[in-house]
Amino acid sequence: MLHPDRLFSSDPTQRAIARRLYAEVQNLPIVSPHGHTDPSWFALNEAFPDPAALFVKPDHYAFRMLYSQGVPLESLGVPRRDGGAVETDSRKIWRLLADHWHLFPGTPTRMWLEHAFETAFGVTERLSPATADAIYDRIESCLRTPEFRPRALFERFNIEVLATTESPLDPLEHHKAIRESGWKGRVITAFRPDPVVDPEFEGFQANVATLGEITGEDTATWKGYLAALENRRRYFKEVGGATSTDHGHPTAVTADLSTAEAEALFAKALRGTVTAAEAELFRGHMLTEMARMSLEDGLVMQIHPGSVRNHNPLVFDRFGRDKGCDIPSATEYVRALKPLLDRFGNERDLTIILFTLDETSYSRELAPLAGHYPALRLGPAWWFHDSPEGMRRFREMTTETAGFYNTVGFNDDTRAFCSIPARHDVARRVDCAFLARLVAEHRVDEDDAVELATDLAYRLAKNAYKL
Numbered sequence: 001m002l003h004p005d006r007l008f009s010s011d012p013t014q015r016a017i018a019r020r021l022y023a024e025v026q027n028l029p030i031v032s033p034h035g036h037t038d039p040s041w042f043a044l045n046e047a048f049p050d051p052a053a054l055f056v057k058p059d060h061y062a063f064r065m066l067y068s069q070g071v072p073l074e075s076l077g078v079p080r081r082d083g084g085a086v087e088t089d090s091r092k093i094w095r096l097l098a099d100h101w102h103l104f105p106g107t108p109t110r111m112w113l114e115h116a117f118e119t120a121f122g123v124t125e126r127l128s129p130a131t132a133d134a135i136y137d138r139i140e141s142c143l144r145t146p147e148f149r150p151r152a153l154f155e156r157f158n159i160e161v162l163a164t165t166e167s168p169l170d171p172l173e174h175h176k177a178i179r180e181s182g183w184k185g186r187v188i189t190a191f192r193p194d195p196v197v198d199p200e201f202e203g204f205q206a207n208v209a210t211l212g213e214i215t216g217e218d219t220a221t222w223k224g225y226l227a228a229l230e231n232r233r234r235y236f237k238e239v240g241g242a243t244s245t246d247h248g249h250p251t252a253v254t255a256d257l258s259t260a261e262a263e264a265l266f267a268k269a270l271r272g273t274v275t276a277a278e279a280e281l282f283r284g285h286m287l288t289e290m291a292r293m294s295l296e297d298g299l300v301m302q303i304h305p306g307s308v309r310n311h312n313p314l315v316f317d318r319f320g321r322d323k324g325c326d327i328p329s330a331t332e333y334v335r336a337l338k339p340l341l342d343r344f345g346n347e348r349d350l351t352i353i354l355f356t357l358d359e360t361s362y363s364r365e366l367a368p369l370a371g372h373y374p375a376l377r378l379g380p381a382w383w384f385h386d387s388p389e390g391m392r393r394f395r396e397m398t399t400e401t402a403g404f405y406n407t408v409g410f411n412d413d414t415r416a417f418c419s420i421p422a423r424h425d426v427a428r429r430v431d432c433a434f435l436a437r438l439v440a441e442h443r444v445d446e447d448d449a450v451e452l453a454t455d456l457a458y459r460l461a462k463n464a465y466k467l
């Protein structure tokens with residue numbers, strides 16, 4: 001299924017260079033500084049139950065495509081919030097994926113899944129209704145062996161470090177257990193405070209109260225609330241090994257309010273009486289507070305704006321968050337980030353990594369911003385753009401203005417554990433193909449391209465995320 005020259009140019013000169021570059025980076029360890037895998041996998045090290053639980057149920061890329069073609073999420077075993085009946089027969093779920101495999105050509109989902117089937121499980125036939133059962137049996141029998149437990153796969157995938165993402169209210173029990181187990185795999189957390197800094201997040205008031213209980217701070221006051229956040233960031237660093245924070249706001253809006261203004265807005269948020277515009281202002285001010293805290297405690301800040309979450313109320317009500325119905329929206333950065341940058345943009349000891357779901361901002365806004373402000377870096381092509389074409393466009397639209405060293409290597413940002421090697425491999429191949437073109441056009445020397453390929457595949461992520 002996997003051609004050795006996949007994703008390289010069909011031009012023989014470029015292809016030959018890309019092969020040489022890729023040979024240098026193909027086997028470098030994986031640095032995964034941002035993602036959403038479940039730390040309990042590595043803490044408990046229990047076998048993954050079955051192929052559907054591994055490849056279908058946690059992968060919103062896979063099930064959103066089937067849903068778009070009329071397949072109910074219940075029939076894919078996606079749990080309902082009300083505990084209502086969903087399909088529990090994993091083989092049936094698997095057959096449903098196989099019946100719809102013709103929907104996936106040209107999508108990264110197919111590339112990732114086939115990479116995992118072939119390299120991790122030794123499957124060499126394409127998934128189809130005719131092969132579904134044989135492939136299911138093969139994967140299932142693998143999963144029953146010790147070599148396919150989460151920690152063994154982590155080692156086989158050659159992962160040097162893997163970051164998960166947790167709410168400040170998470171006790172980090174699994175991360176503690178991983179550390180105390182003596183296992184050498186490095187799994188760290190990242191601090192994602194959306195549930196306690198976004199007045200529109202489900203349960204915001206209760207979340208802030210819980211934040212107060214677990215930190216012993218009075219989060220009914222602005223001062224106590226900030227102290228509680230600082231306290232929790234410290235805990236994430238010390239107990240969970242966090243080196244970064246992550247902020248999933250609807251826009252890139254930042255604000256720099258006076259203490260009195262922030263205090264008044266916070267009180268209103270706690271009363272649940274903020275308007276949508278005030279909620280936006282509060283989130284924006286909290287990004288600036290988070291940048292201030294990052295300057296103090298060294299956590300690298302990631303901003304992932306521009307996703308309209310839970311766009312489909314029916315799916316949200318029935319299944320909850322992260323079910324493939326978050327939709328990108330146009331995102332403005334230049335004016336939105338100005339209040340934060342006015343305060344902290346020139347700091348050399350602060351790293352803010354910007355992501356986008358709005359590719360029109362790459363060359364117009366993001367590359368010029370990151371190509372100037374010392375505090376800013378550009379995150380890799382994200383989510384809907386975490387794809388060969390998306391990565392290519394990212395390099396094409398940012399490199400001439402921001403160079404390579406204002407970018408931070410690759411993030412797989414995945415919930416699907418077995419897709420990690422596939423995603424990093426795609427990024428390495430696309431970057432090698434991009435560099436090969438520059439070499440073939442005599443714009444970059446091949447020696448330099450080898451160094452660049454190594455930085456893009458490995459060193460930049462380690463350095464940017466302090467790993």
Ligand SMILES: [Zn+2]
Pocket residue numbers: 034035036304413
């Ligand atoms: Zn993420």
